[in-house]
Amino acid sequence: MSIDRETPVNCPARVTLDAAQLAFFDALPAEAPSVQSELGCELELGHEGSHAALGQQVDTTTWWIxxxxxxxxxxxYTWCPGRGAAPAVDRDELDCALFLGHPGEHSSTTRSREASAAS
Structure with missing residues (x-):
């Protein structure tokens, strides 16, 4: 099996949320599924700085662990506009599925959905 160098690979790091973090997400006024207690890093393999995973979106604010x-x-945070100039409101409108100012390459929403479906 070979790795397609054109497609970035996600960082394999994982985090388990504590009770306070889960309670914070449960208290948000969002019409979305509850957050899983274990999340995987959504950044590019080999990124600098801390790991990050989307917890929840409320209006134009995205809450990242x-x-x-x-x-x-x-x-x-707000959504990263990718290669565009203005931040997008909806994840489906994005060139990038990460937060504004993230390290590394932009992550396509298609790649993020495929990774979520595989797990």
Whole structure:
């Protein structure tokens, strides 16, 4: 099996949310499925800085779990516009499925959906 160098590979890091983080997400006014207690990093393999996984979206704010080996936290962001100039409101309108200012390459929404379907 060979790896297609054209398609970025996600970082394999995972995080388990604590009770306070799960309670925070459950309290958000969002019409979305509840957050899973274990999430995988959505950034490109070999990225710099902390790992990140989308927790929830409320209106134009996206809540991302960011973690290192020693700590994790929930942070608000807006969607990355990808190669466009203005931030998008809906993930389906994006060239990139990550947060504004993320490290590494842009992640396509198609690749993110395929990764979610495979897990």
């Amino acid at each position: 960011q973690w290192t080996l020693s700590a994790s936290e929930v942070n608000p």
